[in-house]
Amino acid sequence: MSSIKISNLRKIYGSTPAVDGLSLEVQSASVFGLLGPNGAGKTTTFKCMLGLARPSSGEILYDGKPLTPQSFERIAYVPERNVLYEWLTVDEHVEMNRRAYKAFDPARARELLSQFGVDHRKRASALSKGMRTAVMVACAFARNAEILVLDEPTSGLDPVNQRHVLSLIINEAAKGNSVIFSSHQIGQVERAAETIAIVDRGKVILSGLVDDLKADRKIVEGIFPDVGFSLDGIANDPRVSRVDRTERIVRLLVTAGADEIASRLSASGATGIRVLDLNLEDIFLYAVSPVTATTDIVTKEQSS
Amino acid sequence: MPAVLTVDPRSGVPIYLQIVEQVKRSVALGVLRAGEQLPTVKQLAIDLTVNPNTVARAYRELEREAVIETATGRGSFVRTDEVESSPRVAVEIGRDAVELALREAKAVGLDRDEVRAIFEAALERWFSELPKGDSQ
Numbered sequence: 001m002s003s004i005k006i007s008n009l010r011k012i013y014g015s016t017p018a019v020d021g022l023s024l025e026v027q028s029a030s031v032f033g034l035l036g037p038n039g040a041g042k043t044t045t046f047k048c049m050l051g052l053a054r055p056s057s058g059e060i061l062y063d064g065k066p067l068t069p070q071s072f073e074r075i076a077y078v079p080e081r082n083v084l085y086e087w088l089t090v091d092e093h094v095e096m097n098r099r100a101y102k103a104f105d106p107a108r109a110r111e112l113l114s115q116f117g118v119d120h121r122k123r124a125s126a127l128s129k130g131m132r133t134a135v136m137v138a139c140a141f142a143r144n145a146e147i148l149v150l151d152e153p154t155s156g157l158d159p160v161n162q163r164h165v166l167s168l169i170i171n172e173a174a175k176g177n178s179v180i181f182s183s184h185q186i187g188q189v190e191r192a193a194e195t196i197a198i199v200d201r202g203k204v205i206l207s208g209l210v211d212d213l214k215a216d217r218k219i220v221e222g223i224f225p226d227v228g229f230s231l232d233g234i235a236n237d238p239r240v241s242r243v244d245r246t247e248r249i250v251r252l253l254v255t256a257g258a259d260e261i262a263s264r265l266s267a268s269g270a271t272g273i274r275v276l277d278l279n280l281e282d283i284f285l286y287a288v289s290p291v292t293a294t295t296d297i298v299t300k301e302q303s304s
Numbered sequence: 305m306p307a308v309l310t311v312d313p314r315s316g317v318p319i320y321l322q323i324v325e326q327v328k329r330s331v332a333l334g335v336l337r338a339g340e341q342l343p344t345v346k347q348l349a350i351d352l353t354v355n356p357n358t359v360a361r362a363y364r365e366l367e368r369e370a371v372i373e374t375a376t377g378r379g380s381f382v383r384t385d386e387v388e389s390s391p392r393v394a395v396e397i398g399r400d401a402v403e404l405a406l407r408e409a410k411a412v413g414l415d416r417d418e419v420r421a422i423f424e425a426a427l428e429r430w431f432s433e434l435p436k437g438d439s440q
Contacts, residue, residue: 167350191353193355211318271413
Protein backbone atom coordinates (compact mmCIF):
# COMPACT_ATOMS: atom_id res chain seq x y z
CA MET A 1 0.00 0.00 0.00
CA SER A 2 1.28 3.45 -0.79
CA SER A 3 1.07 6.03 1.95
CA ILE A 4 2.20 8.93 -0.26
CA LYS A 5 1.33 9.21 -3.91
CA ILE A 6 2.46 12.16 -6.02
CA SER A 7 1.08 12.29 -9.55
CA ASN A 8 2.37 14.57 -12.25
CA LEU A 9 3.30 17.39 -9.88
CA ARG A 10 4.20 20.71 -11.48
CA LYS A 11 5.27 23.88 -9.74
CA ILE A 12 6.11 26.87 -11.88
CA TYR A 13 7.79 29.97 -10.49
CA GLY A 14 7.27 32.79 -12.99
CA SER A 15 7.91 30.96 -16.23
CA THR A 16 10.44 28.50 -14.80
CA PRO A 17 9.22 25.04 -13.81
CA ALA A 18 10.91 24.01 -10.53
CA VAL A 19 9.01 20.73 -10.59
CA ASP A 20 7.95 19.52 -14.00
CA GLY A 21 5.63 16.50 -13.98
CA LEU A 22 7.07 14.59 -11.05
CA SER A 23 5.43 11.34 -9.92
CA LEU A 24 6.43 8.99 -7.13
CA GLU A 25 4.93 6.61 -4.59
CA VAL A 26 6.13 5.92 -1.08
CA GLN A 27 4.95 2.58 0.27
CA SER A 28 3.94 2.24 3.89
CA ALA A 29 6.59 0.84 6.24
CA SER A 30 9.39 1.83 3.93
CA VAL A 31 12.11 4.40 3.36
CA PHE A 32 12.23 6.39 0.15
CA GLY A 33 15.34 8.33 -0.85
CA LEU A 34 15.19 11.35 -3.11
CA LEU A 35 18.42 12.15 -4.95
CA GLY A 36 19.23 14.91 -7.35
CA PRO A 37 21.65 17.72 -8.09
CA ASN A 38 21.13 21.17 -6.58
CA GLY A 39 18.09 22.87 -8.06
CA ALA A 40 16.58 19.58 -9.26
CA GLY A 41 13.28 20.30 -7.50
CA LYS A 42 13.58 18.18 -4.35
CA THR A 43 12.91 20.95 -1.85
CA THR A 44 10.05 22.39 -3.93
CA THR A 45 8.52 18.91 -4.03
CA PHE A 46 8.75 18.65 -0.24
CA LYS A 47 7.21 22.09 0.16
CA CYS A 48 4.30 21.13 -2.10
CA MET A 49 3.86 17.93 -0.05
CA LEU A 50 3.48 20.02 3.10
CA GLY A 51 1.24 22.66 1.54
CA LEU A 52 3.98 25.29 1.94
CA ALA A 53 4.00 25.82 -1.81
CA ARG A 54 0.90 25.56 -3.94
CA PRO A 55 1.30 23.09 -6.82
CA SER A 56 0.64 24.58 -10.28
CA SER A 57 -0.91 21.23 -11.18
CA GLY A 58 -0.83 17.61 -10.16
CA GLU A 59 -1.94 15.71 -7.12
CA ILE A 60 -0.48 14.69 -3.77
CA LEU A 61 -2.35 12.05 -1.78
CA TYR A 62 -1.75 10.63 1.68
CA ASP A 63 -3.38 7.20 2.07
CA GLY A 64 -5.48 8.15 -0.93
CA LYS A 65 -6.61 11.50 0.47
CA PRO A 66 -5.43 15.06 -0.12
CA LEU A 67 -3.68 17.03 2.61
CA THR A 68 -6.03 18.50 5.21
CA PRO A 69 -5.29 20.54 8.35
CA GLN A 70 -5.75 17.30 10.33
CA SER A 71 -3.01 15.61 8.26
CA PHE A 72 -0.34 17.71 9.94
CA GLU A 73 -0.72 15.72 13.15
CA ARG A 74 0.41 12.64 11.21
CA ILE A 75 3.21 14.21 9.18
CA ALA A 76 6.55 15.34 10.60
CA TYR A 77 8.71 17.61 8.46
CA VAL A 78 12.34 18.62 8.66
CA PRO A 79 12.87 21.49 6.24
CA GLU A 80 16.14 22.02 4.38
CA ARG A 81 16.73 25.35 6.07
CA ASN A 82 16.04 24.80 9.72
CA VAL A 83 13.34 27.01 11.05
CA LEU A 84 14.18 27.91 14.62
CA TYR A 85 13.24 30.93 16.67
CA GLU A 86 16.60 32.54 17.38
CA TRP A 87 15.57 34.05 20.73
CA LEU A 88 14.07 30.83 22.12
CA THR A 89 16.05 28.13 23.91
CA VAL A 90 16.09 24.50 22.79
CA ASP A 91 13.85 23.64 25.77
CA GLU A 92 11.36 26.28 24.64
CA HIS A 93 11.29 24.73 21.16
CA VAL A 94 10.43 21.40 22.74
CA GLU A 95 7.66 23.07 24.72
CA MET A 96 6.36 24.75 21.58
CA ASN A 97 6.14 21.38 19.82
CA ARG A 98 4.35 19.88 22.81
CA ARG A 99 1.66 22.54 22.57
CA ALA A 100 1.33 22.22 18.80
CA TYR A 101 1.11 18.44 18.43
CA LYS A 102 -1.02 16.08 20.52
CA ALA A 103 1.21 13.02 20.03
CA PHE A 104 4.49 14.86 20.65
CA ASP A 105 6.62 13.13 23.32
CA PRO A 106 8.76 15.76 25.10
CA ALA A 107 10.72 13.15 27.08
CA ARG A 108 11.67 11.42 23.82
CA ALA A 109 12.69 14.77 22.32
CA ARG A 110 14.95 15.51 25.29
CA GLU A 111 16.44 12.01 25.08
CA LEU A 112 17.22 12.48 21.38
CA LEU A 113 18.66 15.95 21.97
CA SER A 114 21.01 14.57 24.58
CA GLN A 115 22.03 11.72 22.22
CA PHE A 116 22.88 14.33 19.59
CA GLY A 117 24.82 16.30 22.20
CA VAL A 118 22.63 19.40 22.04
CA ASP A 119 22.71 21.67 25.09
CA HIS A 120 19.00 22.16 25.74
CA ARG A 121 19.50 25.38 27.70
CA LYS A 122 21.06 27.24 24.78
CA ARG A 123 19.25 29.74 22.62
CA ALA A 124 18.86 28.75 19.00
CA SER A 125 21.04 31.69 17.96
CA ALA A 126 23.97 30.12 19.86
CA LEU A 127 23.76 26.72 18.09
CA SER A 128 26.08 25.51 15.33
CA LYS A 129 24.59 24.47 11.97
CA GLY A 130 24.78 20.79 12.91
CA MET A 131 23.14 21.34 16.28
CA ARG A 132 20.33 23.30 14.63
CA THR A 133 19.71 20.34 12.33
CA ALA A 134 19.77 18.07 15.38
CA VAL A 135 17.06 20.14 17.10
CA MET A 136 14.78 19.89 14.05
CA VAL A 137 15.44 16.16 13.72
CA ALA A 138 14.94 15.42 17.44
CA CYS A 139 11.60 17.27 17.47
CA ALA A 140 10.44 15.52 14.28
CA PHE A 141 11.26 12.04 15.57
CA ALA A 142 9.51 12.76 18.88
CA ARG A 143 6.28 13.56 17.05
CA ASN A 144 5.08 9.93 16.81
CA ALA A 145 4.17 10.76 13.24
CA GLU A 146 3.22 8.13 10.68
CA ILE A 147 4.87 9.94 7.80
CA LEU A 148 8.24 11.68 7.98
CA VAL A 149 9.32 14.12 5.29
CA LEU A 150 13.00 14.92 5.81
CA ASP A 151 14.79 17.41 3.58
CA GLU A 152 18.55 16.93 4.13
CA PRO A 153 18.14 15.64 7.71
CA THR A 154 21.88 15.04 8.17
CA SER A 155 23.27 18.31 6.87
CA GLY A 156 25.97 19.76 9.08
CA LEU A 157 26.03 16.73 11.40
CA ASP A 158 29.22 14.83 12.22
CA PRO A 159 29.50 11.20 11.01
CA VAL A 160 28.37 9.72 14.34
CA ASN A 161 25.23 11.87 14.43
CA GLN A 162 24.59 11.25 10.73
CA ARG A 163 24.57 7.52 11.43
CA HIS A 164 22.26 8.14 14.37
CA VAL A 165 19.75 9.87 12.08
CA LEU A 166 19.89 6.90 9.70
CA SER A 167 19.20 4.55 12.62
CA LEU A 168 16.19 6.66 13.60
CA ILE A 169 14.92 6.50 10.01
CA ILE A 170 15.34 2.69 9.93
CA ASN A 171 13.56 2.44 13.26
CA GLU A 172 10.54 4.37 11.90
CA ALA A 173 10.26 2.00 8.94
CA ALA A 174 10.55 -0.98 11.30
CA LYS A 175 7.60 0.46 13.27
CA GLY A 176 5.53 0.57 10.08
CA ASN A 177 5.87 4.27 9.35
CA SER A 178 6.90 5.85 6.05
CA VAL A 179 9.90 8.06 5.52
CA ILE A 180 10.88 10.10 2.50
CA PHE A 181 14.23 11.87 2.74
CA SER A 182 16.73 13.64 0.57
CA SER A 183 20.48 13.77 0.97
CA HIS A 184 23.49 14.73 -1.07
CA GLN A 185 25.36 11.93 0.67
CA ILE A 186 24.51 9.12 -1.69
CA GLY A 187 26.03 6.56 0.67
CA GLN A 188 23.38 7.38 3.27
CA VAL A 189 20.55 6.92 0.80
CA GLU A 190 22.17 3.71 -0.42
CA ARG A 191 22.24 2.35 3.12
CA ALA A 192 18.87 3.40 4.48
CA ALA A 193 16.51 3.67 1.52
CA GLU A 194 14.71 0.74 -0.01
CA THR A 195 13.46 2.72 -3.00
CA ILE A 196 14.97 5.78 -4.63
CA ALA A 197 14.11 8.34 -7.24
CA ILE A 198 16.72 10.42 -9.01
CA VAL A 199 15.32 13.84 -9.84
CA ASP A 200 16.78 16.16 -12.45
CA ARG A 201 15.26 19.37 -13.80
CA GLY A 202 11.99 18.73 -11.99
CA LYS A 203 11.44 15.21 -13.31
CA VAL A 204 12.12 11.71 -12.04
CA ILE A 205 14.74 10.37 -14.44
CA LEU A 206 15.34 7.04 -12.70
CA SER A 207 13.57 5.22 -9.88
CA GLY A 208 13.34 1.78 -8.37
CA LEU A 209 14.48 -0.51 -5.57
CA VAL A 210 18.14 0.25 -4.82
CA ASP A 211 18.98 -3.46 -4.82
CA ASP A 212 17.25 -4.03 -8.16
CA LEU A 213 19.00 -1.07 -9.79
CA LYS A 214 22.33 -2.51 -8.63
CA ALA A 215 21.45 -6.03 -9.74
CA ASP A 216 20.41 -4.90 -13.24
CA ARG A 217 22.77 -2.08 -14.13
CA LYS A 218 26.27 -3.19 -15.02
CA ILE A 219 29.22 -2.19 -17.12
CA VAL A 220 30.17 -4.88 -19.64
CA GLU A 221 33.72 -4.45 -20.89
CA GLY A 222 35.67 -6.20 -23.63
CA ILE A 223 38.85 -5.81 -25.62
CA PHE A 224 39.02 -6.33 -29.39
CA PRO A 225 42.13 -7.41 -31.31
CA ASP A 226 41.94 -4.41 -33.66
CA VAL A 227 40.86 -0.81 -33.40
CA GLY A 228 38.41 -1.09 -36.28
CA PHE A 229 36.11 -3.56 -34.56
CA SER A 230 32.42 -4.03 -35.18
CA LEU A 231 29.90 -4.51 -32.40
CA ASP A 232 27.57 -6.60 -34.62
CA GLY A 233 24.52 -4.62 -33.61
CA ILE A 234 25.02 -5.08 -29.86
CA ALA A 235 24.91 -1.30 -29.50
CA ASN A 236 21.34 -1.35 -30.82
CA ASP A 237 20.16 -3.69 -28.08
CA PRO A 238 17.60 -1.70 -26.04
CA ARG A 239 19.30 -2.88 -22.85
CA VAL A 240 22.52 -1.15 -23.87
CA SER A 241 22.02 2.45 -22.83
CA ARG A 242 25.50 3.72 -23.54
CA VAL A 243 28.58 2.72 -25.54
CA ASP A 244 32.08 4.00 -24.83
CA ARG A 245 34.85 3.08 -27.24
CA THR A 246 38.46 3.83 -26.36
CA GLU A 247 40.96 2.39 -28.83
CA ARG A 248 40.37 -1.39 -28.70
CA ILE A 249 38.32 -1.32 -25.51
CA VAL A 250 34.56 -1.13 -25.47
CA ARG A 251 32.53 -0.43 -22.38
CA LEU A 252 28.75 -0.87 -22.41
CA LEU A 253 26.37 0.46 -19.79
CA VAL A 254 23.57 -2.10 -19.66
CA THR A 255 20.27 -1.78 -17.82
CA ALA A 256 19.56 -5.54 -17.77
CA GLY A 257 20.82 -8.86 -19.11
CA ALA A 258 24.53 -8.19 -18.47
CA ASP A 259 25.57 -11.85 -18.73
CA GLU A 260 23.82 -12.32 -22.05
CA ILE A 261 25.34 -9.15 -23.48
CA ALA A 262 28.75 -10.28 -22.20
CA SER A 263 28.32 -13.54 -24.17
CA ARG A 264 27.35 -11.63 -27.31
CA LEU A 265 30.39 -9.41 -26.93
CA SER A 266 32.57 -12.48 -26.57
CA ALA A 267 30.96 -14.06 -29.66
CA SER A 268 31.76 -10.96 -31.69
CA GLY A 269 35.48 -11.42 -31.01
CA ALA A 270 36.16 -9.51 -27.79
CA THR A 271 38.34 -10.98 -25.05
CA GLY A 272 38.98 -9.98 -21.46
CA ILE A 273 35.25 -9.71 -20.88
CA ARG A 274 34.37 -8.26 -17.51
CA VAL A 275 31.04 -7.44 -15.91
CA LEU A 276 31.47 -4.62 -13.41
CA ASP A 277 29.05 -3.74 -10.62
CA LEU A 278 27.84 -0.19 -10.19
CA ASN A 279 27.13 1.36 -6.84
CA LEU A 280 24.43 3.98 -6.37
CA GLU A 281 26.87 6.83 -6.87
CA ASP A 282 27.90 5.41 -10.27
CA ILE A 283 24.24 4.92 -11.19
CA PHE A 284 23.41 8.45 -10.07
CA LEU A 285 26.29 10.02 -12.02
CA TYR A 286 25.41 8.08 -15.16
CA ALA A 287 21.82 9.25 -14.82
CA VAL A 288 22.46 12.95 -14.25
CA SER A 289 25.81 13.60 -15.92
CA PRO A 290 26.98 10.79 -18.18
CA VAL A 291 30.32 12.40 -19.07
CA THR A 292 31.52 12.74 -15.49
CA ALA A 293 30.44 9.20 -14.78
CA THR A 294 32.64 7.76 -17.50
CA THR A 295 35.68 9.57 -16.19
CA ASP A 296 34.89 8.29 -12.73
CA ILE A 297 34.62 4.67 -13.83
CA VAL A 298 37.84 4.84 -15.81
CA THR A 299 39.72 6.39 -12.90
CA LYS A 300 38.42 3.79 -10.51
CA GLU A 301 39.57 0.90 -12.67
CA GLN A 302 43.02 2.30 -13.09
CA SER A 303 43.44 2.76 -9.38
CA SER A 304 42.19 -0.71 -8.46
CA MET B 305 23.33 -15.35 16.59
CA PRO B 306 26.94 -14.24 16.67
CA ALA B 307 27.53 -10.80 15.22
CA VAL B 308 29.05 -12.05 12.01
CA LEU B 309 27.01 -10.11 9.48
CA THR B 310 28.25 -6.90 7.95
CA VAL B 311 27.15 -5.14 4.82
CA ASP B 312 28.91 -2.71 2.55
CA PRO B 313 26.16 -0.46 1.15
CA ARG B 314 28.67 1.26 -1.16
CA SER B 315 29.29 -2.00 -2.98
CA GLY B 316 27.62 -2.68 -6.32
CA VAL B 317 26.33 -5.98 -4.90
CA PRO B 318 22.72 -5.60 -3.74
CA ILE B 319 22.53 -5.44 0.07
CA TYR B 320 20.01 -8.27 0.27
CA LEU B 321 22.40 -10.52 -1.66
CA GLN B 322 25.26 -9.59 0.66
CA ILE B 323 23.12 -10.76 3.58
CA VAL B 324 22.09 -13.96 1.76
CA GLU B 325 25.70 -14.82 0.93
CA GLN B 326 26.95 -14.15 4.43
CA VAL B 327 24.26 -16.22 6.09
CA LYS B 328 25.01 -19.09 3.69
CA ARG B 329 28.70 -18.81 4.44
CA SER B 330 28.04 -18.77 8.18
CA VAL B 331 25.93 -21.90 7.80
CA ALA B 332 28.61 -23.62 5.70
CA LEU B 333 31.27 -22.77 8.27
CA GLY B 334 29.10 -23.90 11.16
CA VAL B 335 29.10 -20.43 12.68
CA LEU B 336 25.34 -20.66 12.36
CA ARG B 337 24.22 -24.09 13.47
CA ALA B 338 21.22 -26.14 12.44
CA GLY B 339 18.15 -24.98 14.34
CA GLU B 340 19.81 -21.78 15.46
CA GLN B 341 17.59 -18.71 15.48
CA LEU B 342 18.35 -15.70 13.33
CA PRO B 343 17.69 -12.20 14.58
CA THR B 344 14.30 -10.76 13.69
CA VAL B 345 14.09 -8.69 10.51
CA LYS B 346 13.63 -5.57 12.60
CA GLN B 347 16.59 -6.32 14.87
CA LEU B 348 18.97 -7.10 12.01
CA ALA B 349 17.82 -3.99 10.12
CA ILE B 350 18.62 -1.86 13.15
CA ASP B 351 21.95 -3.64 13.80
CA LEU B 352 23.11 -3.19 10.19
CA THR B 353 21.40 0.21 9.71
CA VAL B 354 19.74 -0.97 6.53
CA ASN B 355 16.12 -0.94 5.44
CA PRO B 356 13.92 -3.61 7.11
CA ASN B 357 12.35 -4.51 3.77
CA THR B 358 15.82 -5.26 2.42
CA VAL B 359 16.47 -7.65 5.30
CA ALA B 360 13.02 -9.20 4.79
CA ARG B 361 13.89 -9.76 1.13
CA ALA B 362 17.14 -11.52 2.13
CA TYR B 363 15.22 -13.80 4.51
CA ARG B 364 12.67 -14.63 1.79
CA GLU B 365 15.50 -15.56 -0.54
CA LEU B 366 17.14 -17.74 2.14
CA GLU B 367 13.79 -19.47 2.67
CA ARG B 368 13.40 -20.02 -1.05
CA GLU B 369 16.86 -21.57 -1.17
CA ALA B 370 15.90 -23.75 1.81
CA VAL B 371 18.68 -22.44 4.04
CA ILE B 372 16.35 -21.10 6.72
CA GLU B 373 12.74 -21.61 7.68
CA THR B 374 10.39 -19.18 9.31
CA ALA B 375 7.74 -20.21 11.80
CA THR B 376 5.06 -17.59 12.15
CA GLY B 377 5.36 -15.86 15.49
CA ARG B 378 8.48 -17.80 16.48
CA GLY B 379 11.11 -16.38 14.13
CA SER B 380 13.54 -17.65 11.52
CA PHE B 381 15.82 -20.65 12.05
CA VAL B 382 18.60 -22.40 10.16
CA ARG B 383 17.04 -25.51 8.67
CA THR B 384 17.96 -28.67 10.51
CA ASP B 385 17.59 -31.07 7.59
CA GLU B 386 20.33 -29.46 5.55
CA VAL B 387 23.37 -28.57 7.50
CA GLU B 388 24.10 -31.70 9.55
CA SER B 389 23.93 -34.28 6.79
CA SER B 390 24.86 -32.54 3.56
CA PRO B 391 27.16 -29.59 3.07
CA ARG B 392 24.98 -28.34 0.23
CA VAL B 393 25.57 -24.68 1.01
CA ALA B 394 29.32 -25.32 1.17
CA VAL B 395 29.23 -27.03 -2.22
CA GLU B 396 27.39 -24.03 -3.68
CA ILE B 397 29.90 -21.55 -2.29
CA GLY B 398 32.82 -23.63 -3.60
CA ARG B 399 31.22 -24.00 -7.01
CA ASP B 400 30.60 -20.26 -7.31
CA ALA B 401 34.22 -19.52 -6.39
CA VAL B 402 35.59 -22.01 -8.95
CA GLU B 403 33.21 -20.74 -11.65
CA LEU B 404 34.37 -17.19 -11.05
CA ALA B 405 38.05 -18.17 -11.18
CA LEU B 406 37.59 -20.18 -14.39
CA ARG B 407 35.64 -17.40 -16.05
CA GLU B 408 38.40 -14.95 -15.20
CA ALA B 409 41.11 -17.35 -16.45
CA LYS B 410 39.23 -17.77 -19.73
CA ALA B 411 38.71 -14.02 -20.05
CA VAL B 412 42.44 -13.36 -19.89
CA GLY B 413 42.99 -15.92 -22.63
CA LEU B 414 44.33 -19.05 -20.89
CA ASP B 415 43.59 -22.35 -22.60
CA ARG B 416 42.24 -25.53 -21.08
CA ASP B 417 45.65 -27.12 -20.45
CA GLU B 418 47.08 -24.01 -18.84
CA VAL B 419 44.08 -23.72 -16.55
CA ARG B 420 44.32 -27.42 -15.71
CA ALA B 421 48.00 -27.04 -14.75
CA ILE B 422 47.21 -24.08 -12.49
CA PHE B 423 44.27 -25.91 -10.97
CA GLU B 424 46.30 -29.09 -10.27
CA ALA B 425 49.05 -27.06 -8.61
CA ALA B 426 46.57 -25.17 -6.47
CA LEU B 427 44.80 -28.40 -5.57
CA GLU B 428 48.11 -29.89 -4.50
CA ARG B 429 48.91 -26.89 -2.35
CA TRP B 430 45.58 -26.58 -0.57
CA PHE B 431 44.41 -30.18 -0.44
CA SER B 432 47.59 -32.22 0.15
CA GLU B 433 47.24 -34.88 2.86
CA LEU B 434 49.97 -33.38 5.04
CA PRO B 435 48.74 -32.34 8.48
CA LYS B 436 48.27 -28.63 9.01
CA GLY B 437 51.37 -26.55 9.68
CA ASP B 438 53.68 -29.37 8.58
CA SER B 439 54.40 -28.44 5.00
CA GLN B 440 58.10 -29.50 5.22
